[in-house]
Amino acid sequence: MQIKEMAEEMGFEVLHGIVDCLWVIGEPISAFKEAVEKETGILTEVDTYDWITFLPMSDGTGAYNRYFWQAEHWQDEDPGRNGPQG
Numbered sequence: 001m002q003i004k005e006m007a008e009e010m011g012f013e014v015l016h017g018i019v020d021c022l023w024v025i026g027e028p029i030s031a032f033k034e035a036v037e038k039e040t041g042i043l044t045e046v047d048t049y050d051w052i053t054f055l056p057m058s059d060g061t062g063a064y065n066r067y068f069w070q071a072e073h074w075q076d077e078d079p080g081r082n083g084p085q086g
Contacts, residue, residue, distance in 0.1 A: 003036055010035065016054050018065060023052065047071065 003022055007014050012026035024032065029046055036044050048071060055066040 003039070006035060006039065007032060015052070016062065016067070 004014050004017055007022065007024050007026075010026070010032055012024040012032060015023040015025060017023065026032070029048075033044050033046055036042075049069040050071055052067055052069040055063055055068075057063045057066075
């Protein structure tokens with residue numbers, strides 16, 4: 001099963017996905033995490049963001065790896081982690 005389709009079948013809204021990441025909105029995220037791990041046999045991690053922005057490429061299509069976010073719980077743990085990626 002494709003993980004994107006699994007998320008949609010479980011009622012999650014899929015925002016974006018790349019090779020090793022899938023951004024979704026919905027609850028309970030723990031149930032989705034467990035389902036992915038059961039289906040793939042791969043341990044996963046969940047990060048929670050206050051907001052996230054995916055930046056377009058010059059042709060207007062979505063870039064696979066250009067995004068930035070805010071997550072308050074990371075500010076004390078790793079101040080360098082908040083910010084642009086890609």
